[in-house]
Amino acid sequence: MTADVSTSEAPPGSRPHARPRAPLGHRIYHSFILRRLLRSLFVVWVVASGVFLMVRLLPGNPVDVYINQQIALYGKSYEQAAAEASNFFRFDPATPIWRQYIDYLVGLVQGDMGTSIATPGVTVTEKIAQHLPWTLYSVGLALLISITIGLILGMIMAYRRGGVIDHAVSIIGSGFHAIPNYLLAILIVVVGAVQLEIIDYTRMRGNMSPGVEPEFSLRFLSDIGYHATLPMITYILTTVGTWALIMKASTTQVLGEDYVTVAKARGLKESRIQTNYVGRNALLPLIAQIATQAGFIVGGAIFVEQTFSYEGVGLLLFESINTRDYPTIQGVLLVVTVTVVLANLAADLINAALDPRIRLGEGGAA
Amino acid sequence: MSAAAPPTAAGTGVPAPVAGKAVGVSPLRRLFNELTRSTSGFIGLCLVLAILLVSLVGPLVVGTQVPGDAARAWEGPSAQHWLGLEGSGKDTLHLLVIGGQTVLMVGFLAASITTVIAVAIGALAGYFGGRFDALMLQLTDIVMTVPQIVLLAVVGAFYNLDSPVLLGVIIGILTWPVLMRSIRAQVLSLKEREFVEAAQLLDVGWVRIVFGEIVPNMASYILINFIIAVTNAIYAMVGLYLLGLAPQKGVNWGIMINDAWTKGAMFNPDAMPYIVAPVTMIVLLQLGLILLTRTLEEILNPRLRDR
Numbered sequence: 234m235t236a237d238v239s240t241s242e243a244p245p246g247s248r249p250h251a252r253p254r255a256p257l258g259h260r261i262y263h264s265f266i267l268r269r270l271l272r273s274l275f276v277v278w279v280v281a282s283g284v285f286l287m288v289r290l291l292p293g294n295p296v297d298v299y300i301n302q303q304i305a306l307y308g309k310s311y312e313q314a315a316a317e318a319s320n321f322f323r324f325d326p327a328t329p330i331w332r333q334y335i336d337y338l339v340g341l342v343q344g345d346m347g348t349s350i351a352t353p354g355v356t357v358t359e360k361i362a363q364h365l366p367w368t369l370y371s372v373g374l375a376l377l378i379s380i381t382i383g384l385i386l387g388m389i390m391a392y393r394r395g396g397v398i399d400h401a402v403s404i405i406g407s408g409f410h411a412i413p414n415y416l417l418a419i420l421i422v423v424v425g426a427v428q429l430e431i432i433d434y435t436r437m438r439g440n441m442s443p444g445v446e447p448e449f450s451l452r453f454l455s456d457i458g459y460h461a462t463l464p465m466i467t468y469i470l471t472t473v474g475t476w477a478l479i480m481k482a483s484t485t486q487v488l489g490e491d492y493v494t495v496a497k498a499r500g501l502k503e504s505r506i507q508t509n510y511v512g513r514n515a516l517l518p519l520i521a522q523i524a525t526q527a528g529f530i531v532g533g534a535i536f537v538e539q540t541f542s543y544e545g546v547g548l549l550l551f552e553s554i555n556t557r558d559y560p561t562i563q564g565v566l567l568v569v570t571v572t573v574v575l576a577n578l579a580a581d582l583i584n585a586a587l588d589p590r591i592r593l594g595e596g597g598a599a
Numbered sequence: 600m601s602a603a604a605p606p607t608a609a610g611t612g613v614p615a616p617v618a619g620k621a622v623g624v625s626p627l628r629r630l631f632n633e634l635t636r637s638t639s640g641f642i643g644l645c646l647v648l649a650i651l652l653v654s655l656v657g658p659l660v661v662g663t664q665v666p667g668d669a670a671r672a673w674e675g676p677s678a679q680h681w682l683g684l685e686g687s688g689k690d691t692l693h694l695l696v697i698g699g700q701t702v703l704m705v706g707f708l709a710a711s712i713t714t715v716i717a718v719a720i721g722a723l724a725g726y727f728g729g730r731f732d733a734l735m736l737q738l739t740d741i742v743m744t745v746p747q748i749v750l751l752a753v754v755g756a757f758y759n760l761d762s763p764v765l766l767g768v769i770i771g772i773l774t775w776p777v778l779m780r781s782i783r784a785q786v787l788s789l790k791e792r793e794f795v796e797a798a799q800l801l802d803v804g805w806v807r808i809v810f811g812e813i814v815p816n817m818a819s820y821i822l823i824n825f826i827i828a829v830t831n832a833i834y835a836m837v838g839l840y841l842l843g844l845a846p847q848k849g850v851n852w853g854i855m856i857n858d859a860w861t862k863g864a865m866f867n868p869d870a871m872p873y874i875v876a877p878v879t880m881i882v883l884l885q886l887g888l889i890l891l892t893r894t895l896e897e898i899l900n901p902r903l904r905d906r
């Protein structure tokens with residue numbers, strides 16, 4: 234007994250309160266990162282299953298609609314139409330439904346999401362690979378700019394509460410927040426391009442100018458920057474006010490904390506208090522919000538990209554819906570979800586790295 | 600900014616309350632007084648009321664049938680037709696007046712459904728905790744991951760949403776998770792309070808504790824979130840109509856913008872009102888609702904006021 238106690242005593246050199254290391258299996262099981270990864274996988278699996286259910290089983294599902302349409306329009310036999318549908322949707326109608334489900338999941342893991350109906354011969358994966366980078370680029374960069382500006386404005390507002398900047402940003406911010414992003418896009422075209430003629434809408438729409446090839450050159454980079462300007466301005470203007478207000482609330486709360494008062498009492502430099510004590514802690518609650526906002530903006534991209542003919546995932550979804558290209562719709566829904574899941578995962582991991590309470594709290598509670 | 604003075608019945612033309620005490624003023628009247636005292640709250644209230652009045656009473660006055668004269672398509676604004684005529688010679692102002700009904704109806708319907716589901720599930724999950732709570736959290740996690748607009752567009756594409764009511768119901772069903780989470784968080788803190796403990800000691804049953812004690816205590820919070828839900832629902836539905844993802848039947852502001860956009864009205868100076876007017880209406884409505892929520896938050900959550 235006494236020997237037991239002495240081995241669990243802290244070894245010389247380590248901190249007196251360090252917890253004894255748990256066995257490896259236990260540590261892996263309780264690892265925060267592993268748990269988050271599993272949860273993300275679980276979410277993706279549920280969404281994929283939901284899509285399968287919606288496409289294959291529910292009444293009025295696209296497969297049935299497609300088969301009936303082929304029969305009605307082109308006088309094809311049921312077998313013929315069903316064979317075509319199974320080719321597009323990558324399933325074998327002869328096998329039982331559970332078998333189809335497993336084949337579907339295996340296909341997804343291998344990146345096989347079927348073939349587009351609207352453009353025969355092109356796989357859904359290829360289509361999405363063409364469009365997704367543009368959305369990630371425009372939305373990601375816009376989000377980054379919007380957050381940076383918002384954070385700075387928010388901190389200034391919190392430090393000078395009731396000042397001119399506070400009031401101006403509050404009013405302008407809620408004004409732009411009230412305008413749905415697709416209406417702002419339309420207003421930019423109507424007012425900026427047609428009325429004031431300061432925006433060359435016909436030249437700026439699309440991803441890049443004709444004749445420009447994707448390559449790593451200044452010409453290409455400046456051209457895609459030029460073409461992404463309008464969607465990005467739309468995303469930035471509609472979100473920056475919200476970021477500023479969130480950051481203001483967060484900063485105001487941190488400013489009231491005791492450790493800030495103590496830091497001031499200790500006579501620390503104001504700049505150091507602003508960055509190390511206030512800024513860092515005020516940022517924490519925002520990181521979780523970034524992931525939610527990212528999902529929202531990617532959703533809004535359907536509307537905005539259509540207005541500016543910006544060929545991202547949103548426009549792809551819009552076109553597939555209009556041409557009833559169900560395999561592509563299904564693919565876009567899945568890919569967008571995976572993107573948001575990854576954004577959430579990244580936010581959680583960053584948050585856990587910055588704030589030990591999160592990773593320890595969750596591992597211990599569950 | 601006016602400091603946090605104790606609320607008094609200082610409104611204009613308000614009948615003197617019982618015994619002249621602020622305590623005697625009904626909570627609704629007090630809310631109204633505070634709302635009209637703040638500039639942004641007053642503007643918000645006026646905007647929302649004006650749009651409600653025009654959209655709900657207007658159609659009764661001008662009638663829902665709009666006569667069209669195709670020969671006078673895209674005529675500019677005149678004394679007779681203040682906002683000009685659209686592509687089939689119908690009066691833009693007339694369409695604008697009758698186009699608000701659907702938007703408002705869908706917005707309020709979707710928001711009501713969302714709020715009812717969110718409050719019921721959120722309150723029960725927060726109060727009972729345990730397995731139901733864990734399950735619901737997991738469920739909201741998943742639903743919140745799929746961007747709602749994308750899901751809505753896809754559902755709209757797979758299944759024909761041919762009536763605005765159906766559209767409202769679907770928006771309501773898809774959007775409750777965010778609100779449910781914040782209601783749950785509120786209940787978690789409220790259920791530790793003395794009045795809940797007292798009700799538990801009286802053994803009045805969980806239905807009365809949850810829906811008779813806890814939920815009424817969140818009334819202001821629910822009201823604010825209801826208005827936010829209305830703005831979100833309007834955002835979603837107008838977007839769908841504007842993209843043409845919802846059937847273009849009847850008249851509403853979303854359909855008007857879609858019609859104007861697809862016919863290229865923005866390049867025709869005479870047709871400008873046809874595209875700008877519905878956009879303006881939606882923006883004003885959203886702005887009014889947002890100003891209203893911001894002000895209500897300040898009034899009902901006094902801690903925010905001093906910040």
